[in-house]
Amino acid sequence: MARIVAGIATSHVPAVGHAVDSGRTEDDYWRPMFQGYEFSKQWIKDNPADVDIIVYNDHASYFGMDIMPTFGIGTAGKYEICDEGYGPRPVPVVMGHPALSTHLAASLILDDFDMTVLNRLDVDHGLTVPMSLMYGQPDAWPTRVIPFPVNVVMYPQPSGERCLAIGKAIRDAVQNFDEDITVRVWGTGGMSHQIQGARAGLINLPWDLQFMNDLIDQPEVLQHKPHLEYMIEAGSEGVELIMWLIMRGALGDDVNEVYRFNHVPASNTSVGHLILTPKD
Amino acid sequence: MKPNFEQFTDIPGTTIFTMEMAQKGFQLNEFCMSLRTQENRDRFHADERKYLDEWDMSEEQKQAVLTRDFQKMLDGGGNVYFLSKIFAAEGMSYVQAVSTMTDMNVEEYQAMMVAGGRDIEGWRSKKERGEA
Numbered sequence: 199m200a201r202i203v204a205g206i207a208t209s210h211v212p213a214v215g216h217a218v219d220s221g222r223t224e225d226d227y228w229r230p231m232f233q234g235y236e237f238s239k240q241w242i243k244d245n246p247a248d249v250d251i252i253v254y255n256d257h258a259s260y261f262g263m264d265i266m267p268t269f270g271i272g273t274a275g276k277y278e279i280c281d282e283g284y285g286p287r288p289v290p291v292v293m294g295h296p297a298l299s300t301h302l303a304a305s306l307i308l309d310d311f312d313m314t315v316l317n318r319l320d321v322d323h324g325l326t327v328p329m330s331l332m333y334g335q336p337d338a339w340p341t342r343v344i345p346f347p348v349n350v351v352m353y354p355q356p357s358g359e360r361c362l363a364i365g366k367a368i369r370d371a372v373q374n375f376d377e378d379i380t381v382r383v384w385g386t387g388g389m390s391h392q393i394q395g396a397r398a399g400l401i402n403l404p405w406d407l408q409f410m411n412d413l414i415d416q417p418e419v420l421q422h423k424p425h426l427e428y429m430i431e432a433g434s435e436g437v438e439l440i441m442w443l444i445m446r447g448a449l450g451d452d453v454n455e456v457y458r459f460n461h462v463p464a465s466n467t468s469v470g471h472l473i474l475t476p477k478d
Numbered sequence: 479m480k481p482n483f484e485q486f487t488d489i490p491g492t493t494i495f496t497m498e499m500a501q502k503g504f505q506l507n508e509f510c511m512s513l514r515t516q517e518n519r520d521r522f523h524a525d526e527r528k529y530l531d532e533w534d535m536s537e538e539q540k541q542a543v544l545t546r547d548f549q550k551m552l553d554g555g556g557n558v559y560f561l562s563k564i565f566a567a568e569g570m571s572y573v574q575a576v577s578t579m580t581d582m583n584v585e586e587y588q589a590m591m592v593a594g595g596r597d598i599e600g601w602r603s604k605k606e607r608g609e610a
């Protein structure tokens with residue numbers, strides 16, 4: 199039987215990817231942020247897993263407005279890296295796990311989550327920047343990955359309730375997979391940031407810290423937070439944080455907080471990061 | 479549930495990319511998506527007007543692109559992740575591009591970010607600010 203062994207939440211700022219790719223992680227501007235991930239890089243080495251299910255959003259990199267899936271799941275054997283306007287990031291291709299993907303996609307659909315099945319998918323910074331933060335710059339990524347893209351770009355995004363529920367369904371589906379493998383679920387994006395309009399640059403750190411506390415202690419309450427509150431309090435792009443609820447739902451009722459880190463700013467963003475493990 | 483696309487209009491200095499806005503900006507955003515290949519970026523930079531005329535965009539949207547008026551592009555249904563293809567192709571960062579939508583120059587904007595970002599106090603509601 200497969201098991202979910204950890205949840206990882208992290209921002210996925212594109213400039214962080216540039217800093218890694220151009221060897222600037224030791225610059226004065228970047229050092230404090232990357233230092234906050236040193237613990238995590240060691241922890242993930244010491245606590246290996248077979249598969250990472252990475253909940254992220256595409257940023258008009260693979261999906262345009264032609265097709266905009268609310269919830270998608272990659273079922274491919276590998277995923278190439280998107281050209282986001284300046285050529286693809288120089289990171290290894292992302293290898294998939296078609297057997298678990300297929301099981302997950304089918305389970306979720308049978309549980310009434312109408313997934314978009316993605317046999318072809320290129321992945322952008324939303325997925326690769328978290329991997330760079332946790333794994334550094336290896337020649338090949340150490341795990342198999344199942345990309346789980348969510349529409350957080352166009353309103354209406356899925357509700358918080360729906361995100362928590364689909365996370366719980368991911369947990370059930372993983373536990374019903376017959377192979378004896380270990381799985382982590384990642385929730386990426388956020389925290390508060392706004393990258394458009396006269397209000398651009400908005401950061402709301404007290405709100406971010408409360409969001410982390412609630413995510414850990416009372417996700418059943420947090421799930422009811424309306425989109426409008428995210429957009430007012432965490433900025434128009436802060437609504438990405440609904441993706442963290444999917445990760446949280448996949449961990450069961452109670453969790454251990456292994457690690458927490460916050461840093462302002464990376465580019466325009468309040469960086470937040472959590473490592474959680476399920477209690478049961 | 480009946481959708482409420484108007485609920486966001488009281489947020490100051492903010493254009494929420496709703497499904498309605500996505501309708502309005504479809505061709506503009508499609509143009510942006512086309513810049514994901516080097517070949518198209520080169521063609522666009524060689525003759526911007528000619529390249530834009532290949533798209534069924536309004537004249538207002540085209541002018542906004544030509545003058546790099548990102549706020550006008552947002553007003554025309556553009557979304558910043560799509561628009562990022564325009565400025566990324568010119569080697570511009572999010573901080574540089576985003577600052578142009580504020581009342582600050584890029585140095586002032588960057589200084590605000592390094593000092594902790596824009597404080598939300600006073601930025602929650604147009605009504606509160608006397609803008610509505």
Ligand SMILES: [Fe+2]
Binds near residue numbers: 255388438
């Ligand atoms: Fe994002």
